[in-house]
Amino acid sequence: MLDSNLKQQLDTYLQNIINPIEITVSINGSKKAEELLNLAREISELNDKIDLIVDENPQGRAPQMAIAPKGETPRVRFAGIPMGHEFTSLVLALLQAGGHPSKAEPELLEQAKGLTSTLNFEIYISLTCQNCPEVVQAMNLMAVLNPNVTTTMIDGALFQDEVNEREIMAVPSVYLNGELFGQGRMSLAEILNKVDTGASEKQAAALAEKAPYDMLVVGGGPAGASAAIYSARKGIRTGVVAERFGGQVSDTMAIENFISVKETEGPKLVANLEQHVLDYDVDLIKTQKAVRIEKKDFIEVELENGAVLKSKTIVLATGARWREMNVPGEQEYRNKGVAYCPHCDGPLFKGKNTAVIGGGNSGIEAAIDLAGITKHVTVLEFSDTLRADDVLVKKAESLPNVTIIKNAMTTEVLGDGQRVIGLKYTDRRTDESHLVDVAGIFVQIGLVPNSEFLRDTLELTNRGEILVNAHGETSMPGVFAAGDVTTSPYKQIIISMGSGATAALGAFDYLIRN
Template sequence: MLDANLKTQLQGYLERLTQPVELVASLGDDAKSRELQELLEEIATLSDKVTYVRRDDDARRPSFAIVRAGTDISVRFAGLPMGHEFTSLVLALLQVGGHPSKETQETIERIQGLPGDQAFETYFSLSCQNCPDVVQALNLMSVLNPKIRHTAIDGALFQEEVEKRGVMAVPSVFLNGQPFAQGRMSLEQILAKLDTGAGERAAEEIAAKAAFDVLVIGGGPAGAAAAIYAARKGIRTGIASERFGGQVLDTMGIENFISVSHTEGPKMAAALESHVKDYEVDVMDLQTATKLIPATQPGGLVEVQLQNGASLKARTVVLSPGARWRQMNVPGEAEYRNKGVAYCPHCDGPLFKGKRVAVIGGGNSGVEAAIDLAGIVAHVTLIEFDSQLRADAVLQAKLASLPNVTTLVSAQTTEVHGDGAKVTGLSYKDRPSGETKQVELDGIFVQIGLVPNTEWLKGVIALSPRGEIEVDARGATSATGVFAAGDATTVPYKQIVIAMGEGAKAALSAFDYLIRNEPVDIAKAA
């Protein structure tokens, strides 16, 4: 199962175990069970602190528990945690085996203090780059708190269970048998849902903060670059974001970031956050900005109000709120989101194995999604509004070679249909004839670009007709002391490398503004 290089790396990790670990398997007579047995036996040969035993004591097969010998501390995987989940397997082995977590003592104590018995189940897919964060967070919680149990389930292997529970997007988390959350979540976000007083405490802490010299709103590539460049100037810097990494977290493969041949979004996001934390930057995660109040004169304070009721003040602000998936805005789309309407083919594609799906959008993202899905599903219908596909020629050639793909151009999606529980099809208008037609489907993957997260800025700073923040050559906006960078601005070509450069430029412009404008009543306003 493991190649020589991976086996050597894993053996090195297992040397960190301080407690004996048992791999307790429940297996059937199928091929996947045989693969799992081979994997577990192989792992057991790599450390004298790891033993393998088959007990068949769990109804899900193949599955296995990682148990700290002689204790109730354990985590369970239903399926083979390879692909993106191999890291989750390694971390679970280390944590169950006594290797300490890197989380802060405050976070550990919050987990240990959670009351009540809580049984979590997470459905994942091996191709989902968003799933490991959720799996790893809940695994750690189950190791730190004996009242918490967690099972990570490969939805592709347990399709009957997935369909019975109506799981059509991953990661999907159930708590004590009831839906708890869907989509990417960090450990802090999970704790915030469980610890109802966390929001109030965070608001109190934020309200007590002194004014920043530079406050960055948004934690994507542009925001991270801005925070680093500002902090390197030795000025008081803060960064507030809904989720550090932004849209990069939802990006599968990155192959055009200069000097890095290949990386993945979550890995890059982790590197961004780590780099920011190398400096004295006040990182405020899980914070949603709702209102911007510009300074009334140069040198005055800009205020940013947050969803939790707190406010942050700064002499300058760099806006980098990023963008989100553009929706079709047709009847049925919102109703069937995560019930067949999806936006991440890499994450949710395996849940539609052997079924019929549609991809909306004929650009690079749409055609790439159709190509990927064609290897999993029974049939893909690609629907493009324009009279021709807009993807690169090499992608169009690959798409045309696939026998289970139908391409419809000059087609406008008009409605998503469902039976109340899941998607059953869609309607589209043939634009040349005006005729409305229907396609029976089990899933719809929307790939029609991005929309800037700037609704909260309307009427405060100048926005383009597309809702993008208008910036000049220095990244300055129409508001005094406010700069902007990244995908939410009018700068063309929404690329990671461009966003980083624009973030650095905005921070340098903010610094230049600071040295040219004396502060006005900063002590009183703070």
């Protein structure tokens, strides 16, 4: 299961285990169960503080690996083989069960320890999903810290019967005590806030007591991180408030155009951005959404929980989100066949017909990825030409199970009441309507700026982008903006970082002059 390099790295990590632990593997005679058992054996042989127990007559899911301090009932389980993106989740579970401390914020650790309700989490994932590990690792940590919490990672590709029974068509999908708890990426803070009654009120009270900032950055994507670093380096009081640090970059898999870095992945880049920000004296406030700004003695930023932060200057870097098709059936079948992340949800459509809406880089990349998993991929592009890079187009056109249709306007998502069964599109040249039978529709048609809360405050374009000048200044004195939420013509990570630096320097210049 593990090559020599990976085994050597794992051996180094496992030296951090402090207390003995047990790995219990439930097997059922299947090939996957044999693979999981071999993985567990290789792990246990690396460290004498790890004991292996084999359960040949399991009462629950199999194959399954359970991890616990020696002599304790397991509260962390992996139903499936935790490789791919989930290998890190496995390593962290081993270390934390063995007493190695987590690097999570101390207040979050205390919040997790203080939960009094019985919480049984089931997390359906795909091993190619880059968003799933954060959810799995957060809930595993909660289970390690608190005896009232249990958690099971479930590989949807391996437990198809459960996926079909629960009609799961998007990952991560989390069930709490048998009921759907949430879908999509969730941080430890977000999960705790959702299960901890009264957490929001406590946080609002604490935030309201914060002293005014010299510069407050709203948004934690590449533009926001860049602005925060440039601000902090000036030695002024700097804060960052973000609903989700990393923004859309967290959902991006392959990044190959970040200059000087040949190839990386979104979650890795986000982790590096956060660490770089925290290397400076920056007050980072996560899982908080801004809903209003107003200029008074200071510029005030009201958060969704009611707290108000104050600052002499503001840099808005709220980014953008996936654009929706806005056709009948899209909302009804969202996460029931209509998806926006091919890396996350693609494996759930193995062997089925799928469609990709959009012929830009994201759309063609999605088609190429899905072609290796699904039966057939139909790409629908509104224009008469594809906007994707030529190298991607040639690759897609070479695949036998990819069909590209141009001049196609998607008009309706079709379903049977439970899930997607097809879509309709109109040929813009002939005005003829066509039906495509698909089980999954992946929407990749660009971005919408996250600026709705600013409509009555700042000057925006008809597309909702914040109008800025060469210094990042907006129509409100002291308020600057950067990144995908602005009129910047190209929505790229490296451009957002540059505009974040520009806005921070512009705001600093404003502070000096005022």
